[in-house]
Structures are given as C-alpha cells and as structure tokens.
Amino acid sequence: MLIFKQESQFLDSIKRNKNKICKTDFILCFLIYNCFNIEYLLAFNVFLPTFILTIVIDFILNSSDQSVSVPPGMTLLDFVRYNKHLTGTKIGCREGDCGACTVLIGEIIEGELAYRSVTSCLTPMGNIHGKHVVTIEGINNETLNPIQESFCNNAATQCGFCTPGFVMSLNGFCLSNNSGTVEDAIASIDGNICRCTGYKSIEKASIEIAALKSTQNSESNVDFAIKNGIVPAYFSEIKSRLIEWNEKLISLNQDLGNAHHFVGGGTDLYVQKHDEMVDSEIDFVFDLSSHNHITIKHNACFIGSAITVSDLVNSETFNSIIPDIKKYAKLVSSTPIRNMATLAGNFANASPIGDFTIFFLALNAKLHLLKGDQKRVISLESFYKGYKTLDKSKDEVIETIEFEIPSQNAYFNFEKVSKRTHLDIASVNTAILLDLENECINHIRISVGGVGPIPQMLPKTMEFLKGKKVDNSTLMAGIDIAQTEISPISDVRGTEAYKRLLMAQLIKAHFIPFLESQNAVFAS
Amino acid sequence: MKNIDSFSHTRGESIYLDDIQVTQGTLYGVCYDAKIAHGIIKNLDLSEALKSKGVVRIFTAEDIPGENQIGGIIPDEPLMVDHHIHFSGMPIAFVVAESTELAHKAIKKIKIEVEELPVVVDPREAQKQGLLIVPPRTFSQGNTDEAWSKCAHIFENNVELNGQEHLYIETQGAYVCPTENGTLKVFSSTQGPTAVQRAISKVLGIPMHCIEVDVTRLGGGFGGKEDQANTWAALCALAAHILKKPVKYSLDRMEDLRMTGKRHPYSSDFKIGLGADFKIMAYEATFYQNAGAAADLSPAVLERTLFHCTNTYFVPNVKATAYSCKTNLPPNTAFRGFGGPQGVFVMECAITQAAEKLGIPAHVIQKANLIKDNEPFVYGQLAESEAEVCWNKAEETFESKKLILKVDDFNAKNTLFKKGISIMPICFGISFTKTLMNQARALVHVYSDGSVGISTGAVEMGQGVNTKIVQVAQSVFGIHPHRIKIFTTNTNRIANTSPSAASATADLNGKATQMACEAIKARLAGYASKQLNVDVSAIEFMDEKVLMNGTISELDWTSVVLGAFLDRIALSENAHYATPIIHFNPKIEKGHPFAYHVYGTAITEVTIDTTRGIYQVDSVKIVHDSGKSINPMIDKGQIEGALVQGMGWMTMEEISYDAKGKLKSNALSTYKVPDIYSAPSEIEVILNENDRNNLAIFRSKAVGEPPLLYGLGTYFAIRNAVKAFRPDVELVFDAPITPEKVLMALHG
Secondary structure (H helix, E strand, O other), X not given: OEEEOOHHHHHHHHHHOHHHOOHHHHHHHHHHHHOOOHHHHHHOOOOOOOEEEOOEEEEEEOOEEEEEEXXXXXXXXXXXXXXXXXXXXXXXXXXOOOOOOEEEEEEEEOOEEEEEEEEHHHOEHHHHXXXXXXXXXXXXXXXXXXXXXXXXXXXXXXXXXXXXXHHHHHHHHHOOOOOOOHHHHHHHOOOOOOOOOOOHHHHHHHHHHHHXXXXXXXXXXXXHHHHOOOOOHHHHHXXXXXXXXXXXXOOOOOOOOOOOEEEOOOOOHHHHOHHHHOOOOEEEOOOOHHHOOEEEEOOEEEEEOOOEHHHHHHOHHHHHHOOOHHHHHHOOOOHXXXXXXXXHHHHHOOOOOOHHHHHHHHOOOEEEEEEOOEEXXXXXXXXXXXXXXXXXXXXXXXXXXXXXXXXXXXXEEEEEEOOOOOOOOOOEEEEEEEEEEOOEEEEEEEEEEOOOOOOEEOHHHHHHHOOOEOOHHHHHHHHHHHHHHOOOOOEOOEOHHXXXXXXXXXXXXXXXXXXXXXXXHHOO | OOOOOHHHHHOOOOOOHHXXXXXXXXXXXXXXXXXXXXXXXXXXXXXXXXXXXXXXXXXXXXXXXXXXXXXXXXXXXXXXXXXXXXXXXXXXXXXXXXXXXXXXXXXXXOEEEEEEOOOXXXXXXXXXXXXXXXXXXXXXXXXXXXXXXXXXXXEXXXXXXXXXXXXXXXXOEEEEEEOOOOXXXXXXXXXXXXXXXXXXXXXXXXXXXXXXXXEOOOOOOOOOOXXXXXXXXXXXXXXXXXXXXXXXXXXXXXXXXXXXXXEOOEEEEEEEEEOOOOOXXXXXXXXXXXXXXOOOOHHHHHHHHHHOOOOOEOOOEEEEEEEEEEOOOOOOOOOOOOOHHHHHHHHHHHHHHHHHHHOOOHHHHHHHOEOOXXXXXXXXXXXXXXXXXXXXHHHHHOOHHHHHHHHHHHHHHXXXXXXXXXXXXXXXXXXXXXXXXXXXXXXXXXXXXXOEEEEEOOOOXXXXXXXXXXXXXHHHHOOOHHHEEEOOEEOOOOOOOOOOOOOOHHHHHHHHXXXXXXXXXXXXXXXXXXXXXXXXXXXXXXXXXXXXXXXXXXXXXXXXXXXXXXXXXXXXXXXXXEOOOOEEEOOOOEEEOOOEEEEEEEEEEEEEEXXXXXXXXXXXXEEEEOXXXXXXXXXXXXXXXXXXXXXXXXXXXXXXXXXXXXXXXXXXXXXXXXXXXXXXXXXXXXXXXXOOOOOOHHHEOOOOOXXXXXXXXXXXXXXXXXXXXXXXXXXXXXXXXXXXXXXXXXXX
C-alpha cells in the first residue's frame, strides 16, 4: 500500500504502476480518490485521510505462494513475524548488527537458483518481489537438520534467541557456492551475535557443517542440501516455480526517479530511517538487471549500481583486478549485509567513513549518473560537497561505477581500524594506490575516511610523495603533511588525537611491504 | 545431558515474550522518556499526541492508583516522572495505541517544557557533593595503619573501570492481560517474577494474589532483567488495569539501551603493601560506585564489591570502603558478578602495579598470596580453598613456564606484533549476600500416567537451570528424562521467589526439587513395599524399574504410580529449601555469608598489532573448580560464555555518556560486543572435580558468575603486550582497554 499526501503524486504513481495495480485495488483507489469525505474512507477501513495505492508483491514464502498487498517499504521482518506469525525469526536490533532476524532469499540468477542470507530487518518487501523467502520454519523437517543437530550436540545454544539466525546463516552457507572450508563456514555467521556461548561451541558446530559441505560433488547446491536433509524436499520445485513466476512477473518500477527514495539493498536507509520507510514511495533499484554487471572495456572496469559487496567479492573479473578483495571485504560489515549492501548505496549515503567509498576513491572511480534519459559522469572525488551533501540531484540515480584498471605492478591496499575489527564502523579507514618505478613513487593516490566531514583524498601528501623514494624520513614527512589536510573531531569512534595517530599509523601500514626491514618507523 | 530446550531453540520454536500469540484487541504501549538527565517538568502537553491516529490513552504519573514507586531495596525510584526528571531515559508518559508504530508516531507529537538542573555523571563528584544512595560501608581485617610500617614495598594508584551493557539479545518487555475480577495475567521477560508481582501490586494498589506473573524463558538476562523488568510490566499493568484491555510493550533496542541501567562503573583508589617475600601485608581500597539516579540493587552490588575486594588472596590487614554514589545516569543494576568483578579488578591492578614497579612478573605475587584452607576472608568466613589446587594444575597442565618463555622469545624477534600473557586466579562466593533471599520452593506433580511436572522459582534464561532440575528429578525418581516436564515459572504456583540470580538458582531450586521428589518417592516406596511385602528400606527406583533388595521387581515406575494413585496416596509435593549455615551481621560486617566459594585459574595469551593497536586473544586456558559437575556440557558453556562476556567488558565494550548524561553508545552500531572473530582463538577448560563436601546441588558447584572473572585476564595480558613493545611507558589503569587506548599507549 502506498500512501500519498498529494493528489498529483497519487495520479503520477497510478500512471507509473499501472501494470501492477490489480483490479480490486484500482477500484478501491478510484473510490478513495473520488471520495474525499472521511466517512467513506472509514467505511473501507482506511484511517488516513490521504491517497492510497496498493501494490501487490508476489513471492514464495517457505513453501507457499504469496501475493500480498503491503507497503513495499515495510520490512520483511515485520511481515514474517506480525503478518504471518512466523516467530522463529527474531528481533534483536533492527539495524543489521545482530543477525537474529536472518532469513534466506532465493532467486534465479543466470538461470540458476541462488540463495543468500540477509537480515530481514533491513530488507524492504519491495526487494523480495519474485523471490523465495526462507525463514527457519521453512527449513524445519520432522527431525533436526544436520546444522540443528550439530548445534544441539555441541551445546551451541543457550538462551536460544540468536540460534535461529545462526542456523539460517549456516543454511545459507550450505546453499551457496563455496568449497566447504571452515573459514567460509565461520564467515557465514560473522553477522550473528551470541551473548551466551562465547562462540566456541558454535565454532565446533560450524566446523562439522563445513566438513559436510566439503563432501558436495558436482550436484547443485539445492540438490546437495536436500540430499543431506539440510532443507526439505519442497526446495526441489522452487527453481521451476520461480522461473514460471518470473516470466509473468511485473516489475515494481516502471520508470525511475519520481519516488521519494531510491532503495538499493536498504542496509543504510533502513538503519537511519526505519520508521519513515514504511510509508515512503520507493524506487527499487536493487533488482534492475541493467545495473548488476561487472564488465571490462578499454582498460576500465564498469560496475553496475545494483552490484553488492558480495557480488564484488565473488566476481572473477574484480578478483583479477584486486586479488585481495576478499581480505578487505572481511573488514567491511558482515556476510548478510554484504549480501545486500550495494556499492552505489555506500557512495550515496555520503558517510565520511564509508569503507567502499574510501576504497574506490583511491582507485579514482567515476560515477555515471542517470536522470531520465540524461547521463553525466563525475569523479567520486568531486561527488562529496560537504557533510552528507552530494553533487547529485534528488532524482538522479547512480547507474554505473567506472575506474581505470591499475597497471600490473601497481600496489593497492585498504586499511581499517574499528573498536571491533569486524562488523563495525571504522574509526579511520584509508586506501592507497601506488606505482613504483625504480623504487620511486611514480603515481600515488591515498584516500582517508573518518578524519573530516567527507571521505577525502590527501592531495598535498600525494604531491609531496610523488617522485620520491620510499624511506622512513620521506614517509614521516609525508604523514606530517597529511596531518595538515585533515580535520577529525572527537566522537564515539575516538578522540581527535587518536584519529590523527591512527591515520598516521595506517599510512605507515600501507608501506609495511616496502619498509618492514626498516624497523624504526614502526617502533614506538 | 543436552539442554532440554535445544530442540526447539534450533528450530525457532521456543517461545519468548514477543512470540506469544496476542489476544484480540491487544493494545501496544511505548514509553515517552526524558531527553535530559536532570530537570523539572514545567509543562507537558499531550493534546496533539492524544489526537494522533490510533491513540487510546496516554498515562502519566497522575494516573497511578497506588504508589508511583518501584524501588526494590529503597523506595527511591518513581515508575514515571512526577515533575522531577532524574536521568535521561526516565519514563515520563506511557502512550497506548492500536499499534506500536502508531504509538511511536504519537510520541513525536508530545510537547514538553523542562527547566534543566545541573547534571552529575561522575561518582567522585557525587560523593563530594554528598550524593550517596546509602551510607558508605567499610570491611576490615587486622590493622592496616599498623601494617604499613612493616611493609618493604608500598604502592598506590587509582583505577577507572567502565560499566557494561547487558545486551541480552531479547530486549525487555511485558504483556499484561486483564483476567476476571480485577486480576491480571502478566507475561514478563524477567529474572524475578515476584519482583514484578510486587512492583505491580504497589503501583496498582492491589494485593499480590491478584497478579499472576508467568515466565516461559528469557532470551538472555545476565542480571539486566533481575530488577529492571519491573518498569515495563508495571506500565503495561497500569494500562491494562485501567483500560481493561491486554497491553503489550516489547522495547526496541535503542529504547532498551537508553532507558535501562548497566553494570556499575567504578572509580577506585588502592594502596598495597608487600613484604620482602612478596606477601601482601596490607591492602586499602576506596570504591566510588556510580549507582545512577536510584538505588535499584546498587547497595547489594556495593556490598559484593567489598566481599570480593581481596579476590582469591589472603591479606591479613585490609580496609576497604565503598561509596554508592548517586548520579544522573539510568540506575545501574545487577550484571553477572554483581560488583564482585569490580572489587577483584582493583586488587589485580594493585598487584600489577607492584609487579611492574618491582620488575617482577605479577604471577609471582599472585601465587605467593593464594588463600589457604582456614584462612579468613575480610568478612570473617574461613576459606575451604581450591585456589592453589587450581593454580598449580593450570601451571602444570598448560605448561605456563614454557608458554611464558615462548612469548618472551616471540617478543624478542618481532616488532610489528607483540604478545602478552597473564594468569588470572579467581574466587567467587555463592549465595545471595542477603541471607533471607537464600530460600526456594518446588512443586512437583506426578501424574497418574507416570509423567512428572515440576514448577520452581527458577527462570530459564539460557543458563540451563531447567535441564539441571530435570536431572535432579530424574536421578531421584530413577526415570527417563522424557517423562519430566518443567513448567513455566509462575507466581500462582510458586510464591515469594527470589530472582534467578547470584549463580544460586540451580542450587536453591534444585535442592527444593530434590526434597519434593524425595518426599513423593518415599510415599511411592511405602506403597511398593506393601505391594511387594518387604521393608521399605529394600525398595529402590532405577531405570524406570522398582528394585527390591537390588533385584528387579514386578513393579515399574508407571505401575507403582498408578497403584499409589488408586490407593489414594498423594502424588504431589511442595518443598521448601533454605540454605543452612549462612549468616552475616552487617553491623560488624562479619559472618559466613556464602554456602561455598568457587575458585579457578585462567592463563590468557594475546597478540597485539603494534602498528594498528588492534589485538587478538590467542588462547585462554582454564582450570575451574566445578565441584562434581552434574552437567559438564552446560557448565563448560557457562564458563566459555562468561569468559567472553568478561573479555568483552575489558576490551571493546565501551559505554559512553556525554557530560549531560545522554548515552552516546546508544545502538549496536556504537556499542560493540564480541563477535565470533573476537572470541579467543582457543579456549580450553578443565573442570577440576573433587569430592569435598559442599552445599551445592549434588555437590555440583554454581557456575553462572565466577567464570566472568577469567575475562579480566585479557586486560592484563594486553597491558603486558603493550609493555613488551614500550617497556618504559607509564600506563594508567583504565578499562576497557580499547584499540584506541592501546594505540595511544604504544605511540601516543
């Protein structure tokens, strides 16, 4: 259901969504539109004296088909718990920081059924249109599945409140493409917080599940999971059901740019404006097939704005450019959030501490912005005009991220320190792109976040270091210059003095491979 | 035996407060809380909010029919603000609407004018101004004044120790349904059903028997729901009582974080004197407890700080004074350890200070002073000590000397990374220090089909108490556990319960269960002896069978139960247990307050990244004094969980209030608890079993709180690693030791 404050918005939305409005809804809308007296509205059990438009969202919830008329901005968490009373999905924080509400989303990607874990608290209903939503109830068999069994046997559950989230994350691990390493199994639960066990029992259970996953042959993930009782048999029909659906499915968005909000993964917007989103008119850009490719053309890499961090990590193309992407991404948020969060969202939220903003600033990325048919290209560096202020009009959307592929011998590094190393917001983060020629710096870009109102570069430092040989004294002099380019403030992420020191240390850390033998720079 | 809840837990089928099917017509309440920490309300305008869609009524202090008072120990805490705001997050109004969302929308329309008053957030400042919750208390032994002159070494310093958010993953909440004749059924996520019942009774001015409090389980408590579940239950009860409609309030995380109290921050001073042999001859400490704006459980927490001020050491001359300081923070409350860890931490800091100044490892001093049998603690109780046993076993089993050499060697070879090691011996007294609270009841029904239902005052919150109670009944009756069901904790069945706290829940309720089961068994044995025509002493119950002089008889459990029922024998029993021996006289601060003590030793190894200031706990190896554990699986889970919780407190968990008393670490994005990557890479736990008699259930010692103290070892290990990088650095004692503090110490 969409709610409008103004008649023009309402008419506009009817036009844009005409294919999605089912007949009864349309009649209802029409009636409401034509009857401005409040009694009439109340007769339809509608309390708000506003214009209302219902949109139907089609998806499969566990084993059953759903066509529901709910606000597309409503969270999946509220829907499963309060509309469907599927209470195995728990509420812990509503900001993607605890994993108690983890569910799986299955969709057809390049002809194959693929599942990923997400936190349902940050997932708008609009993003599940045409997909398979799996809650803990949807994986329960009559007996415990191997993950549940492992948790019981290893005492990996105490109060039990976080447990369904862990079980779902590990289910996601079993249903995803990986070779069954312990590292990957643990990574799948890196977004789940448990306050009781101290994790060692959960780790033991995860090791058992990794061992099980490593037995998978050439069969599909779903077939493997069914064979081992990880998911019920009904999963075998999901692929064909989704394909059948997708053929007749109508996109929620007819055209972009007229709504109040663009929503990609929703991982920031739903943390910041959870209340407001339910009633907002939203353009969903997450599922736009035109926006979810990573391609290389003429020595440049193009990343669609719907690409998530997980897509990036799993992309062979991107790994060929930044081989350590998995290591860096591990420092950024958690698996379910990386499964949802888009790069474009990270840029557009304009946080001075956005990890991938800092990452791509060093790569000198450019943004392709789209407004209707109009396109323009600007550098990421010039995208930020002030604290949370962008060089972007409200109806412009990021279509593509472009960056020049660094040369073969270029050195790239990303550093981040936060109070908790994983799933935390940085105190300071920084990235570097460096080209050395005869031990001299030929080309350098250093970005840094958390030390000013915007994610920034260090132009004077870069200028100073350019052409110089990397050694202790040069680096220390460079850091002194960097200190003049930043303006950190004391806040919950650290004092000003700490942020200044940390930036200096992280710049040193960039140079560890070149300076490790010269211990002086790292001594106290 | 596995946790009896693990099947439904892993399937998401366990019921918590927010999972209860609501009745038709249920209304939803949300608190409108104070945005400033101290002030007087000049005007509260609810008119726009009342007109807001879906709002049914907005309650304020004026609507309370009974007393506007929920203070447990001291009646100093209003349920809702009556003009005077004492802390940011204090409930001012309770908005009841048709949905939680609509209540939130209405709250935004409330207008308020407040005259702000000066805010005190620092406990020492509060003490200076005479703002104390209770008069200060002093525990002493020997005579420190005389002892100083005999000491070879004397050291003094101060210690800052921050609080800790409980962060139970299930937030606080309550659901109250009016039942007939002015009674209420209260579902509450509480560790203290009777505390909730009492609070509602007072607020509504109705007798306790009109209020039925029912608790299935909690999604974690850790002390945070011992006293502080009362507020939400009382607010819902107020609304339900007046509106005659069911009312529910399940707090969202940010409400929970800003409105509830936490582990008490302490600011402390110490003075320690040692002999030339490193024996601690004298110890003085002054504790400034940051109690927050009302007493809550602070006086009891303060008392336990004093009980544990010498940790696991014998110190002949002690003087420890503690002030419970009233500040404008949310009232701080119980948290696993209950003030004990704050006392222990200061003692360990004192030893560390002495060791650093003397240039010796802290473990030399620690080991030389471990308490021995029959040596007195500062409160007069004589130790039955396992301190040296656990220490020596840890040293031997984990080869601590080799480990220390290995760490030294690593540090000699590396600059970018440094390792640190610490040994942390612990001691924790078991029993509520308020002697009267050490009582419990169990109601056991054996049904005519042989199934068993047990009610106790114990609240299951993940600690596995229900599993242990099943084990008790199973062992007495000699039957399969599947025959036994633990019912919800309910004040209609079990009255006047003590909260599930103080690590004593399994002991108290387990013993009561044991007594009730024994009484029923005696009657069944009497019946069986008549049927089998033998003396009752010949009858035993084992493996579902009735044994007669050790051989299987024709009777089994189900036939003897049915037969006894037909013979009109009582198959139900209500038993009452009160811990014997214990006593304490607060006038002289001496007595025998604890049923027994739990000891243990942890060896912690950490690695710090000297460039970035971040760290990893490599291993924690523990020898733990478990008595004769009836459930090693559950006990090890408690030990590991408590360790990591204590470690979190010492490292990344940083509560932050601004100078105006507003919580800055107000969400999970700003308050970080350990995740799977920050847990120690290795945890090894050895349960040190022994056959010494104790007052624990089946001699299986309590395990909830003591192992939290092992987490303190992380602080000292990180400190040692910093020292390895920068030996000359003057480090303050200030926990948690966040990456920020580490980096500043390394390079600042």
